[in-house]
């Protein structure tokens with residue numbers, strides 16, 4: 001082991017599941033660089049965060065300016081950069097989302113969103129969807145069902161949380177419509193057998209399941225959730241921590257899929273790498289949450305807020321380019337799926353592309369994913385895995401990627417799958 005790896009292992013807890021000993025020392029645009037001068041296409045995007053790439057000049061300038069003025073004040077103080085970030089978000093979030101509470105991480109904002117729903121509705125029940133990922137804190141891991149491992153050993157979890165199926169057409173070997181009907185049918189059964197709608201504070205749902213395997217919800221499924229929510233006074237919480245800020249081809253997946261959230265959870269790409277998250281809702285909902293019922297020391301940090309405002313500003317120009325890049329990427333992956341036995345399904349939305357690796361009989365093939373991921377990394381590209389069996393390639397290039405770099409990344413994956421099948 002080299003000195004860096006050795007020192008690292010001594011003082012850093014292994015639970016974070018470090019995948020390699022690569023020592024990242026520099027970054028630029030879609031690239032990161034290690035201490036040996038090797039360059040990697042960062043198509044893991046810092047786990048879906050750096051939508052504008054690394055070292056974005058607009059974000060950097062805003063951060064440096066803010067550091068000169070004020071870098072901490074405390075969650076209950078008023079300052080300009082927090083106001084500007086909220087104003088910028090209000091402009092781009094769906095209608096009806098006009099006030100924001102800032103936190104630091106996605107999990108914290110999920111927690112806040114559920115507390116908001118419980119407190120203001122006076123109801124306890126929360127309905128979550130199997131395969132969802134909402135974070136790792138005690139509450140958010142209760143809402144997380146993408147992998148049983150994430151919950152193992154942490155019981156008892158938060159009470160009155162009910163899990164219902166999310167439509168997974170590929171896993172269920174059904175078309176989207178049949179899968180939607182099955183999921184809605186199960187939800188109706190839940191209301192008959194387990195919890196009355198009148199006891200449910202919120203549906204908490206990802207419009208595209210990320211960690212769970214890159215399954216997009218259909219507009220019809222979300223419309224039915226919206227209808228049921230309206231019928232029973234349930235709040236619809238959309239977790240757009242992973243899908244937000246242009247990733248799906250518009251500002252939010254809610255825009256692409258045509259659904260109106262009551263509460264919107266934001267994180268990851270919100271400040272292009274500076275720690276920030278937010279819970280958005282209408283003023284009517286927030287008016288019901290008494291001051292002091294929730295709070296934070298660091299949430300809405302001035303520097304992170306300045307980064308968020310600059311990020312939103314820059315994304316205005318970038319988002320229109322996502323559609324064509326997405327069409328190109330899906331075209332290529334779908335064509336590969338016809339040629340390679342190991343690729344069983346290609347799905348996702350925008351530049352959130354999931355490529356399911358399986359055996360001929362359709363069972364998941366996580367070994368292929370490990371091979372492909374290592375192959376790509378050895379030749380200069382980071383990708384991630386997702387899905388309960390860790391067999392789905394999670395391909396999430398920065399939204400500022402050029403077509404050439406995008407093709408280079410897809411070429412590498414094509415080569416990797418060919419090498420896997422040739423073994």
Ligand SMILES: Cc1ncc(COP(=O)(O)O)c(C=O)c1O
Pocket residue numbers: 104105106107108110133134135136206210211239240241242243267268
């Ligand atoms: C949809 C979704 N919600 C919540 C989270 C949790 O965010 P964080 O890791 O910032 O707590 C994640 C993280 O991957 C996520 O993808």
